[in-house]
Amino acid sequence: MKILMVSSEATPFAKSGGLADAVSALARALARLGHDVRIVLPRYYSVDREPLELLGGPMGVPVGPVEEWTAVYRGSLPGADVPVYFIDHERFFGRDGVYGTKNETDFRDNPLRFALFSRAAFQLCRKIGWIPDVLHVHDWPAAMTAAVSRHVETKGDFEGTASVLTIHNLGYQGVYPKEAFDYFRLPWELYHDAGFEFYGSINLLKAGIACADQLATVSPTYAREIQTPEYGFGLDGLLRARSHDLVGILNGVDLEDWNPETDACLPASYSASDLSGKAICKTALQKEFGLPEDPSVPVFGMVTRLTDQKGIGDLFGPTYGCAYPMCADMKIQVAIIGSGEKWCEDELRSLAARLPNFRVRIGYSEKFAHLVEAGSDFFLMPSRYEPCGLNQLYSLRYGTLPIVRRTGGLADTVENYDQETGDGTGFVFDRLSPRSIYDTVGWATWAWYNKPGQLAAMRVRAMSREFSWERSAAEYAALYDRAVSARRRG
Ligand code: ADP
Numbered sequence: 184m185k186i187l188m189v190s191s192e193a194t195p196f197a198k199s200g201g202l203a204d205a206v207s208a209l210a211r212a213l214a215r216l217g218h219d220v221r222i223v224l225p226r227y228y229s230v231d232r233e234p235l236e237l238l239g240g241p242m243g244v245p246v247g248p249v250e251e252w253t254a255v256y257r258g259s260l261p262g263a264d265v266p267v268y269f270i271d272h273e274r275f276f277g278r279d280g281v282y283g284t285k286n287e288t289d290f291r292d293n294p295l296r297f298a299l300f301s302r303a304a305f306q307l308c309r310k311i312g313w314i315p316d317v318l319h320v321h322d323w324p325a326a327m328t329a330a331v332s333r334h335v336e337t338k339g340d341f342e343g344t345a346s347v348l349t350i351h352n353l354g355y356q357g358v359y360p361k362e363a364f365d366y367f368r369l370p371w372e373l374y375h376d377a378g379f380e381f382y383g384s385i386n387l388l389k390a391g392i393a394c395a396d397q398l399a400t401v402s403p404t405y406a407r408e409i410q411t412p413e414y415g416f417g418l419d420g421l422l423r424a425r426s427h428d429l430v431g432i433l434n435g436v437d438l439e440d441w442n443p444e445t446d447a448c449l450p451a452s453y454s455a456s457d458l459s460g461k462a463i464c465k466t467a468l469q470k471e472f473g474l475p476e477d478p479s480v481p482v483f484g485m486v487t488r489l490t491d492q493k494g495i496g497d498l499f500g501p502t503y504g505c506a507y508p509m510c511a512d513m514k515i516q517v518a519i520i521g522s523g524e525k526w527c528e529d530e531l532r533s534l535a536a537r538l539p540n541f542r543v544r545i546g547y548s549e550k551f552a553h554l555v556e557a558g559s560d561f562f563l564m565p566s567r568y569e570p571c572g573l574n575q576l577y578s579l580r581y582g583t584l585p586i587v588r589r590t591g592g593l594a595d596t597v598e599n600y601d602q603e604t605g606d607g608t609g610f611v612f613d614r615l616s617p618r619s620i621y622d623t624v625g626w627a628t629w630a631w632y633n634k635p636g637q638l639a640a641m642r643v644r645a646m647s648r649e650f651s652w653e654r655s656a657a658e659y660a661a662l663y664d665r666a667v668s669a670r671r672r673g
């Protein structure tokens with residue numbers, strides 16, 4: 184099959200979270216299965232044009248009152264035969280930040296930037312003379328591609344091209360003032376008919392959900408949760424209406440990037456049959472983070488965007504969060520790398536100043552993310568909601584037992600510890616509250632000091648759990664088939 188991934192992020196070119204990892208890894212896995220898969224991305228400022236090939240001639244894209252002229256560059260995914268096309272437009276993408284910056288977290292012209300990008304996908308295919316069977320669009324920035332596919336590109340080149348939308352995070356929908364609709368160059372009746380309308384504003388993700396031939400999200404549990412008011416962010420009704428076209432397909436682990444046996448970011452490699460390298464990583468982590476280098480104390484790691492989704496209020500909320508009492512009461516160490524909401528960054532620094540066993544790095548660093556995954560004994564991920572979550576999958580692979588809330592992909596991938604039998608691959612709790620995080624960390628700490636044999640067995644079990652992108656890619660291939668049949672049926 185010919186598949187074009189339309190995404191605002193893909194590693195290693197542009198990444199703000201798991202979306203980037205998922206898109207590139209899925210593309211690689213589909214290519215390994217023999218599909219002709221390609222990716223289109225905006226050419227952000229951070230993407231160096233130097234190693235890329237400029238495709239001759241400017242490319243016009245119909246947005247706004249005039250056609251916008253773009254350039255197209257071509258590169259490829261490292262280690263795979265997957266072409267990556269970059270849409271270059273200085274005014275729209277020639278700036279720092281994918282969606283925004285620290286000061287302006289959501290660029291005011293985002294609806295225009297991503298309208299241009301969404302429509303450029305079609306022009307690109309025409310330009311390179313390659314018409315895909317499926318446009319696989321990801322999250323709100325690319326969702327409009329599905330609306331254009333359903334309502335505009337219905338005859339001619341794209342008549343038989345189906346669209347599939349993967350929802351990686353329903354919490355971000357691309358809601359903007361209605362006035363931006365003019366800029367999309369779509370007839371006004373589509374404001375309602377294509378599902379853009381959302382309480383008097385436009386909602387790009389909603390239009391994508393209404394228009395795509397098939398829908399996916401990134402875990403079976405999240406696919407069920409988003410059809411409820413509690414997790415539906417106002418779109419649960421629409422999702423229930425489309426439930427026959429919605430599946431949950433778990434993400435996987437890309438072993439090229441996340442494999443303790445080959446990880447170049449680590450001071451030592453290790454495997455389930457020889458964990459001595461993990462002890463070296465733990466010492467290195469303690470050293471890098473300025474924690475006492477003591478192998479007998481358990482290290483709890485975290486690698487995260489600091490946003491409400493990740494449970495940061497219950498952990499770090501000033502005066503009520505459980506991080507302070509946890510570190511003051513228990514013989515543990517905590518090592519965190521993260522960036523995001525300012526209050527939380529400030530609070531983390533303040534906790535680190537008050538607690539000798541709590542250390543934090545504010546910022547984004549691949550190297551430290553890998554070191555925290557490898558060097559920690561436990562991984563904390565008490566998310567309020569979690570569509571899939573990649574970090575707990577990486578933790579399992581690295582023998583770092585995850586402590587998670589039973590939600591979304593966390594519920595589908597982590598098996599709770601049973602202290603009678605020693606079964607399980609992590610620690611799972613239900614209700615999100617400072618108390619339940621405190622108690623579950625306490626439970627893991629108790630097991631560390633009292634049941635070391637059981638924990639050792641759990642670690643080996645966790646490392647042997649397979650979350651392969653090949654399986655996800657095969658499920659997506661079946662979904663593409665269904666989408667193409669639906670499109671051809673009309
Ligand atoms: P989400 O996409 O919701 O942030 P995931 O668990 O799916 O959550 O993916 C997060 C990805 O982002 C992982 O690859 C993780 O290593 C990475 N990441 C998050 N924060 C940081 C950080 N501060 N530094 C380095 N990598 C980070």
Ligand code: GLC
Nearest residue numbers: 201202205351570571572573
């Ligand atoms: C989103 C979700 C995360 C998921 C990732 C990749 O960022 O928050 O749970 O793992 O997308 O699908």
